[in-house]
Amino acid sequence: xxxxxxxxxxxxxxxxxxxKKHTILVVDDEPSNVMILEQLLQxxxxxxxxxxxxxxxxxxNKLPDPNRVHLIITDQRMPRMTGLELLKASKHVxxxxxxxILTGYTDFEVVVQAINQEQVFRFMMKPFDxxxxxxxxxxxxxxxxxxxxxxxSVGYIVGRHPKLLxxxxxxxxxxxxxxxxxxxxxxxxxxxxxxxALYEHSSRCSKPYVVLHCSALPETLFESELFGxxxxxxxxxxxxxxxxxxxxxxxxxxxxxxxxxxxxVQAKLLRFLxxxxxxxxxxxxxxxxxxxxxxxTHQNIPQMIEDGTFRRDLYYRLNVVEINLPALRERxxxxxxxxxxxxxxxxxxxxxxxxxSDTLKILEHYDFPGNVRELSHIIERCCLLSESAIIGPNLLxxxxxxxxxxxxxxxxxGADSDSHPVKADIHxxxxxxxxxxxxxxxxxxxxxxxxxxxFLSILMEENAQNVSAAARGADMxxxxxxxxxxxxxxxxx
Numbered sequence: 001x002x003x004x005x006x007x008x009x010x011x012x013x014x015x016x017x018x019x020k021k022h023t024i025l026v027v028d029d030e031p032s033n034v035m036i037l038e039q040l041l042q043x044x045x046x047x048x049x050x051x052x053x054x055x056x057x058x059x060x061n062k063l064p065d066p067n068r069v070h071l072i073i074t075d076q077r078m079p080r081m082t083g084l085e086l087l088k089a090s091k092h093v094x095x096x097x098x099x100x101i102l103t104g105y106t107d108f109e110v111v112v113q114a115i116n117q118e119q120v121f122r123f124m125m126k127p128f129d130x131x132x133x134x135x136x137x138x139x140x141x142x143x144x145x146x147x148x149x150x151x152x153s154v155g156y157i158v159g160r161h162p163k164l165l166x167x168x169x170x171x172x173x174x175x176x177x178x179x180x181x182x183x184x185x186x187x188x189x190x191x192x193x194x195x196x197a198l199y200e201h202s203s204r205c206s207k208p209y210v211v212l213h214c215s216a217l218p219e220t221l222f223e224s225e226l227f228g229x230x231x232x233x234x235x236x237x238x239x240x241x242x243x244x245x246x247x248x249x250x251x252x253x254x255x256x257x258x259x260x261x262x263x264x265v266q267a268k269l270l271r272f273l274x275x276x277x278x279x280x281x282x283x284x285x286x287x288x289x290x291x292x293x294x295x296x297t298h299q300n301i302p303q304m305i306e307d308g309t310f311r312r313d314l315y316y317r318l319n320v321v322e323i324n325l326p327a328l329r330e331r332x333x334x335x336x337x338x339x340x341x342x343x344x345x346x347x348x349x350x351x352x353x354x355x356x357s358d359t360l361k362i363l364e365h366y367d368f369p370g371n372v373r374e375l376s377h378i379i380e381r382c383c384l385l386s387e388s389a390i391i392g393p394n395l396l397x398x399x400x401x402x403x404x405x406x407x408x409x410x411x412x413x414g415a416d417s418d419s420h421p422v423k424a425d426i427h428x429x430x431x432x433x434x435x436x437x438x439x440x441x442x443x444x445x446x447x448x449x450x451x452x453x454x455f456l457s458i459l460m461e462e463n464a465q466n467v468s469a470a471a472r473g474a475d476m477x478x479x480x481x482x483x484x485x486x487x488x489x490x491x492x493x
Contacts, residue, residue: 024072024073025060027073028102052078057090060094061093067097070096071097071144072086072099075103083101083102101120103126121208124136143209157194158337158338159338164334167326171194180319180320182319182322184296184322184325186325189325194323195256195294202252202292204250211253212255213256214261222262222265223281226245227281228246228280229243229283230282230283246289249290250289250291253292255296257297258296260297273314273317276288293318339360343355346379346383353389354390356390358392359382362393362396366404367403378397382396453488456488
């Protein structure tokens with residue numbers, strides 16, 4: 001019997017809550033799988049469910065506005081209609097929706113072929129990992145948003161500074177080529193947005209866009225994640241798995257923080273870039289795919305080459321075109337424009353919110369170590385905490401206020417004569433006692449963190465950088481010490 005959740009459909013006929021701007025249709029003939037996906041996604045998204053392909057089409061056709069469905073997640077093997085048949089039929093109803101297909105190993109060959117034919121965004125092997133599913137959904141919806149932007153925009157990249165416009169000019173010039181691109185810039189400058197812009201404005205935009213976040217991977221998993229593996233290739237390899245390269249066949253692979261890739265894997269990545277060939281871990285078979293590679297990093301690769309931690313030949317292969325993104329402190333004239341953009345994005349109440357002039361002045365004198373991402377988070381915080389439509393400076397984080405206070409102090413003492421003068425024209429009566437209290441607490445925390453970091457440095461030096469020995473010497477659990485070391489940027493093995 002065709003079934004879909006009428007309660008969710010009824011809700012969509014009225015209004016989708018502002019906190020759930022995306023709607024996902026989940027289709028699977030196994031009720032347990034439907035329940036798992038619904039529970040996994042319903043906190044952040046509006047979820048419709050159907051138990052076969054025909055029921056899914058009925059659900060879409062009964063919606064007053066089917067285009068509210070931005071993503072379809074479907075099983076491949078279902079009675080009456082396969083997942084691929086459903087995706088083909090649903091194109092006429094929701095042409096812009098992204099599509100994720102779930103499949104067992106026995107179906108993956110036909111699904112890989114269908115990625116090019118049916119514009120499947122991504123496929124995932126069953127049983128799927130929940131965290132991997134969340135990331136896939138997030139990536140698919142980001143791709144949906146990017147693909148529905150106006151033609152004269154480049155994703156969500158906002159700004160008019162000459163350095164940024166130069167970078168965007170390069171994006172427009174090379175987007176529709178197959179050449180590798182290396183995107184450089186500090187954390188938070190928008191490297192992944194540039195990668196998506198390159199993808200969305202290329203002839204591969206209807207093919208898969210696959211992301212590999214290298215900074216989140218243990219060293220032992222790099223080769224498997226990139227190239228895939230055969231069953232039994234190593235402990236825990238219970239089934240065959242396609243790597244990110246195979247998943248991206250015909251489309252684009254974005255390697256984020258490429259400088260984190262171990263040297264032994266760099267050699268294999270180089271061969272793939274040169275010949276388009278690779279081997280899965282545990283396999284003797286050479287496979288060939290057609291993938292465009294875009295990579296990014298915030299690290300200084302030329303220095304890493306000198307240090308012997310990155311291959312020079314791989315750098316030249318990745319760096320056919322180099323796009324450098326300026327830090328936000330280098331384009332402060334864009335802060336007002338970006339703040340307005342993020343305010344519209346994060347303001348969830350009736351009417352329009354706006355920044356007080358004092359608030360904007362403080363932001364324009366802040367250096368933003370976290371760049372555009374940090375500005376977005378600051379504006380989001382202000383929108384959540386504001387009790388009126390006007391966002392005053394008292395809602396800014398203590399770190400921003402502290403930095404402004406230090407600049408005022410330097411100016412008054414004449415110790416900062418090389419920088420632009422900061423006028424003390426902010427109405428600090430708006431900064432209530434609670435804010436000043438948070439500023440003091442932050443200062444105390446910074447001091448405590450510095451002491452903690454010095455302690456860890458001495459502890460590791462005394463124990464020859466051995467984490468286990470250091471943990472025993474400090475009488476603490478190894479896992480806890482490892483978290484502390486990671487927090488303070490210590491490299492552990």
